[in-house]
Amino acid sequence: MNGVHDMGGMHGMGPIAPEADEPVFHEPWEARVFALNRAAAALGKWNIDAGRHARERIAPADYLRMSYYEKWLAGLIMVLEESGLVTHSEVENGKAAPGTPKATPPLRAEQVASLVAERGCFERPVNAPPRFAVGQAVRAKKINPTGHTRLPRYARGNVGVVDRIHGAHVLPDSNAHFRGESPQHLYSVRFSARELWGEAASARDAVYIDLWEDYLEPA
Amino acid sequence: MDHDHQELPSDPALRVMALESLLVEKGLVDPAALDELIDTYEHKIGPRNGARVVARAWLDPAFKQRLLADASSAVAELGYVSQSREHLVVLENTPERHNLVVCTLCSCYPWPVLGLPPVWYKSAPYRSRAIIDPRGALREFGLELDEDVEIRVWDSTSEMRYLVLPERPPGTEGMSEDELAELVTRDAMIGTAKVTLEEIPR
Numbered sequence: 001m002n003g004v005h006d007m008g009g010m011h012g013m014g015p016i017a018p019e020a021d022e023p024v025f026h027e028p029w030e031a032r033v034f035a036l037n038r039a040a041a042a043l044g045k046w047n048i049d050a051g052r053h054a055r056e057r058i059a060p061a062d063y064l065r066m067s068y069y070e071k072w073l074a075g076l077i078m079v080l081e082e083s084g085l086v087t088h089s090e091v092e093n094g095k096a097a098p099g100t101p102k103a104t105p106p107l108r109a110e111q112v113a114s115l116v117a118e119r120g121c122f123e124r125p126v127n128a129p130p131r132f133a134v135g136q137a138v139r140a141k142k143i144n145p146t147g148h149t150r151l152p153r154y155a156r157g158n159v160g161v162v163d164r165i166h167g168a169h170v171l172p173d174s175n176a177h178f179r180g181e182s183p184q185h186l187y188s189v190r191f192s193a194r195e196l197w198g199e200a201a202s203a204r205d206a207v208y209i210d211l212w213e214d215y216l217e218p219a
Numbered sequence: 220m221d222h223d224h225q226e227l228p229s230d231p232a233l234r235v236m237a238l239e240s241l242l243v244e245k246g247l248v249d250p251a252a253l254d255e256l257i258d259t260y261e262h263k264i265g266p267r268n269g270a271r272v273v274a275r276a277w278l279d280p281a282f283k284q285r286l287l288a289d290a291s292s293a294v295a296e297l298g299y300v301s302q303s304r305e306h307l308v309v310l311e312n313t314p315e316r317h318n319l320v321v322c323t324l325c326s327c328y329p330w331p332v333l334g335l336p337p338v339w340y341k342s343a344p345y346r347s348r349a350i351i352d353p354r355g356a357l358r359e360f361g362l363e364l365d366e367d368v369e370i371r372v373w374d375s376t377s378e379m380r381y382l383v384l385p386e387r388p389p390g391t392e393g394m395s396e397d398e399l400a401e402l403v404t405r406d407a408m409i410g411t412a413k414v415t416l417e418e419i420p421r
Binding site: 005006007008009010011013014015016017018019022024025026027028029031032033034035036038039040043048052055056064067068069070073076077080085086090091094095096100104105106107108109111112113116120121122123150151152154166169170172186188190193196197201202204205206207208209210211212 | 231232234235236237238239240241242244245246247248249251252253254255256257259260261264265306321323324325326334335337338339341342343344345346347348350351353354356359360366367368369370371372373374375376377378379406411
């Protein structure tokens with residue numbers, strides 16, 4: 001979707017403002033939101049792409065106003081409600097509806113270490129050979145899907161060169177919508193800065209973008 | 220430091236408390252697991268892990284070769300860092316080439332070797348500017364690169380994760396792996412800083 005989350009190349013967002021000696025979490029509630037996201041995701045009712053897509057669906061003005069962990073909170077509530085684990089009124093009231101069964105075993109503390117160690121493998125075996133070869137010129141398709149995609153707008157329509165092939169990976173465009181993993185080859189494509197941004201950009205610089213096979217066509 | 224989340228001091232805190240209470244009541248999360256997750260990312264997983272990978276690569280050319288060829292396996296060799304199956308790629312900085320990592324679409328970042336990302340990495344200013352004006356973005360970190368240095372910006376659009384192997388600074392000959400690791404900052408492994416002997420870790 002052409003959301004405000006897809007902000008590569010936008011102007012006017014202000015200074016970057018790095019913070020010296022930044023803590024991992026600025027407030028205790030940020031740590032709780034982070035941990036709630038990880039623990040709830042471990043229930044297996046949604047996948048990493050669905051979680052990302054939830055945050056992308058936050059209304060644009062809210063997305064820009066909210067801090068990072070406020071977005072994580074809003075996204076978590078979305079996937080919790082959409083998966084049926086909680087209802088909207090339960091979230092509003094902070095109380096379980098009467099008679100709700102305790103069905104799902106939650107993540108336990110002793111399982112955290114293995115959860116953290118095995119964040120996940122997203123490479124999958126496929127039968128088809130890669131359609132494109134290293135060194136081949138490819139064009140990022142000019143497409144505007146309304147669902148989840150990892151093809152940023154600034155890349156669309158531009159020509160790059162395949163720099164490496166990462167293997168076949170789960171396709172976020174399908175997985176985010178629970179339409180299957182649909183694995184396909186994933187390429188690192190080098191785009192010159194001038195191809196993306198025009199003649200004012202440095203002649204030497206380049207942007208490397210990971211792009212799935214469906215995002216590309218021969219140039 | 221002024222952060223936008225300070226505009227809403229209590230509201231998210233109250234909403235999070237209510238949500239946690241609901242999920243615990245419904246048996247969907249265990250508070251002890253939340254505590255363990257927080258402790259892990261506050262105290263066990265952070266940029267010191269990546270710094271040890273960098274220091275080893277500086278001292279051991281064979282390890283460096285393996286790291287650049289297949290970072291996931293090479294990092295797994297160092298059992299003390301992580302057993303993660305993260306899809307990791309290590310990018311080597313040289314006098315002629317500087318690598319910079321960003322995630323324009325969200326906040327993808329190599330957690331097992333760097334921990335959780337800083338606020339600026341997840342912020343709109345960095346995500347929007349790093350790819351269109353990397354030299355200007357780097358100047359905000361106090362890093363001015365010569366025009367003849369090639370900048371490669373890596374947009375983390377997939378589950379591949381990117382870690383920069385910074386240049387080893389001069390004057391560090393004879394240092395031990397632990398001493399070298401002390402010099403390596405988080406920002407140097409994202410690509411927004413170089414490693415120097417005088418570096419004040421951020």
